C-alpha cells in the first residue's frame with residue numbers, strides 16, 4: 421500500500437520504517453528540512469535500537485523516502501497517518517492540538533480521490549470529530565474517512581512493539597476504511613495479537629486509558645515500596661507475589677523513581693483535562709499525578725538523608741539520567757528535578773549516561789563524564805538512576821577511590837546481600853537494607 425506519515429518524529433519514523441519493512445511504499449513528511457536531509461542519508465535523529473538498520477535496508481530497496489513536500493506525499497498516498505506531537509499546553513493540563521489541526525488543514529488542500537486519514541498522534545477523545553469537521557466537504561463527497569489508530573510503542577523497544585503488538589486498535593465506523601486498515605495490519609496481527617475495531621472515540625480513549633493505567637500501576641507499586649521500607653519487606657517479593665496473579669500481571673510493577681518520559685506524565689494530565697471537559701472527575705488519575713510528583717521530592721530527600729544531611733561539597737554521581745534505558749530521551753526524567761535541586765543544596769554532581777547525553781544542565785557544578793569509572797572515581801554517593809545494562813555488573817570497590825562511599829540503587833538492580841558481603845553501604849527502593 422502507499423502510505424504517508426505526516427511528522428518524522430518518534431511515532432511517524434518508527435511506524436513508517438516498520439510499515440516499509442512489511443513491503444509498503446512509505447513517504448515520511450516533515451517540515452524540518454535538516455531532518456529530512458539527514459534521513460535521506462539514513463541518519464536517524466532519535467536513539468532507537470535497530471531502527472537505522474531497518475531504515476537502510478528499506479531505503480536501499482526504495483520502499484521508504486523522505487520529503488518536506490506535503491502535496492507530493494499526500495497526492496501519492498492512499499493512507500495518510502498524522503503523527504505529529506501533542507505536548508502539554510503551557511501552564512495547563514490540556515494537550516496542545518495545534519499541530520494535529522494544522523496538519524489536517526494542510527492535507528485537506530491536496531485530496532482529490534479517496535484517502536484514509538489516520539490519527540496516530542495521542543489525542544483526547546472527540547478530537548477525531550473535530551478533524552472530520554475540517555474534512556467535512558470531502559467527507560460528504562466520500563473522499564475521506566477519518567480514523568483513529570493509536571500507537572503503543574515503548575521507546576527503546578519500539579521495533580519489537582510494532583512487529584509484535586499485543587493489539588492493534590482501529591477506531592472507525594467506515595467498513596471501507598476498516599477493511600483497508602485490517603489488510604495493512606494483517607501481516608502483524610496474525611501473530612497471536614488482536615485487531616480491535618471500535619468507535620473512533622473508543623480508540624482515542626483506549627490509548628489514554630492504557631497509559632494512565634500503567635502509570636497507576638507504577639505509582640501503586642512505588643507507594644507500596646515506601647511501606648516496604650518501613651516494614652522491612654522486600655518490594656521485589658511483593659511485585660512477584662502480586663504479579664503472578666494473571667489478573668494483575670508482573671509487568672510494570674517495578675518500583676523506582678517517579679515515572680517519566682514523553683507519554684505518561686503528559687497523557688495522565690491530558691486525561692484529567694478531558695475528564696473535566698466532559699464533567700467527569702477522574703480522582704484516581706489525579707492522585708497518580710500527585711503521587712508521582714511527590715515521589716520526586718521524596719527520593720531527593722532520601723538522598724539527603726543517606727548523606728546524613730551533610731551535603732556541602734559532597735560529590736554525587738548519577739549513573740544514567742534518561743527517563744529509562746535504551747533511549748536518549750530526557751523528557752520528564754526524575755533526574756531533571758533531582759540534580760538541580762541537589763546542586764542548589766551545595767553538592768557537586770558528575771554523571772554518565774550510555775546514550776551520550778551531555779551538556780544538559782549547563783552548570784559548573786554538574787559535569788558529564790565519559791565513562792562509569794571517571795564518574796564514580798571520587799564519589800561520596802553513587803545513584804543508579806536509570807537501569808542501563810552496563811550498570812548491572814559494576815565492581816564499585818575497584819573503581820571508587822573514596823572511603824565510605826555509598827550506593828543508592830533507585831532501580832533495585834543489585835542484590836543487597838552481596839553488597840553487604842562486599843562491605844558496600846547500599847541503599848535501594850522498597851527494601852530495608
Ligand code: UGA
Nearest residue numbers: 571572573574575638672673674676679680681683743744
Ligand atoms: C509508554 C507506554 O509503555 C507505551 O505503550 C506507549 O505507546 C508510549 O508510552 C506512548 O504513549 O507513546 P514509554 O514512555 O516509551 O512508553 O516508556 P515506558 O517503558 O512505558 O516507561 C515509562 C516510565 O515508567 C519510565 O520512566 C520507566 O522507568 C517507568 N517504569 C516502567 C517504572 O518505573 N516501572 C515499571 O515497572 C515500568
